[in-house]
Amino acid sequence: MNLLQDKTAIITGATRGIGKGIAEIFAKQGANVAFTYSSSVEAANALEKELNTLGIKAKGYQSNAANYDDAQELVKSVLETFGSVDILVNNAGITKDNLLMRMSEEDFDKVIEVNLKSVFNMTKAVQRTMLKQRKGSIINMSSVVGVKGNAGQANYAASKSGIIGFSKSVALELGSRNIRSNVVAPGFIETEMTEKLDEKVVDGWRNAIPLKRGGTPEDIANTCLFLASDLSAYITGQVLNVDGGMLT
Numbered sequence: 348m349n350l351l352q353d354k355t356a357i358i359t360g361a362t363r364g365i366g367k368g369i370a371e372i373f374a375k376q377g378a379n380v381a382f383t384y385s386s387s388v389e390a391a392n393a394l395e396k397e398l399n400t401l402g403i404k405a406k407g408y409q410s411n412a413a414n415y416d417d418a419q420e421l422v423k424s425v426l427e428t429f430g431s432v433d434i435l436v437n438n439a440g441i442t443k444d445n446l447l448m449r450m451s452e453e454d455f456d457k458v459i460e461v462n463l464k465s466v467f468n469m470t471k472a473v474q475r476t477m478l479k480q481r482k483g484s485i486i487n488m489s490s491v492v493g494v495k496g497n498a499g500q501a502n503y504a505a506s507k508s509g510i511i512g513f514s515k516s517v518a519l520e521l522g523s524r525n526i527r528s529n530v531v532a533p534g535f536i537e538t539e540m541t542e543k544l545d546e547k548v549v550d551g552w553r554n555a556i557p558l559k560r561g562g563t564p565e566d567i568a569n570t571c572l573f574l575a576s577d578l579s580a581y582i583t584g585q586v587l588n589v590d591g592g593m594l595t
Contacts, residue, residue: 349377350576355429357422358382359412359469360439362390364538365488368564369436369571370398370405376572379404381425381432383412383439404429412439412465422472431480432473434575437466437487437510444499455502462506466513470528474521483526486574487514488567491534491590507532511586518584527583529574534590537561557592 351373361370361382370380380398384391384407391407398405406428410421425432440462443454466487477483492500493507510530517528535541535552541561553560570589573579588594 349375350572350578351376351378351434353377353379354433354575355379355381355425355431356434356436356575357425357432357469357473358436358438359465360384362387362394362407364540365533365536365564365567366436366438367394368568369438370394372565372568372572373434373575374398374401374403374405376576377403378434378575379429381406381408381429383408383410383421385409385411385439412437412469413461415468415471418465418468418472422469422476426476432476433480433483435469435473435483435485436571436575437469437485439465440488440506442500442503444503446499447501450502455505458502459506459509462503463509463513466510470513470517477521477526478524481525483521484575484579485514485517485526485528486571487528487530489514489530489532489586491532491588491593494532494586494588494594514586515584522583527574527579529579529583530586531567531570531574532586532588532590533562533567534588534593535561536564536567538564555593556590557595560591562589562591 356373356378360366362384395407411417487510489507489510492504496504514528514530
């Protein structure tokens, strides 16, 4: 029996990296997958095709979760096509790193809007359906940076910390209706984005991690699978650091 058989998941920002890893593992475990992307149409079409070959229903939506109306519209479309929403993974996010003295107001606002406001928008959008079903699992992607801060990332850290406070509040509000809200805080995950970095720098980071390696999108996806499935039926309001021991 697959862990997510016949459940429907919405995953934001799923055409690459962590989001893609989550979409693939959810589909392999029997979930129907609705995923969003902002601009990479080709990657989205390829992912849709790949997921559909696994015998589930998958559909990509070009949608901006940071826009309140877009989020409402997206969930409406997903419900029309899939009939329900059992799992929401808020994964879409950006960085605009800079020291505070050089950070523009625009770069602060944009990161808060894309990373944090999107979580509010999407949670609001699925709330009514999950309340009606009296079940649901909401998984929000934070970061070790949201837990401990990081120089040059005040905007990103604020957005990712905000996600933690938001998720814990939602857990308290919606727990009586069997709707769970949890946070995954990835450490250093090796994706397409990190491949562009200097190898020496990356090696330095790996050596500082107790498990002596960077994480993979699959490491994060497996954690999300646990939180999305009934294996974690009694877990809500928690932050799972998936970081190889970085914050130990």
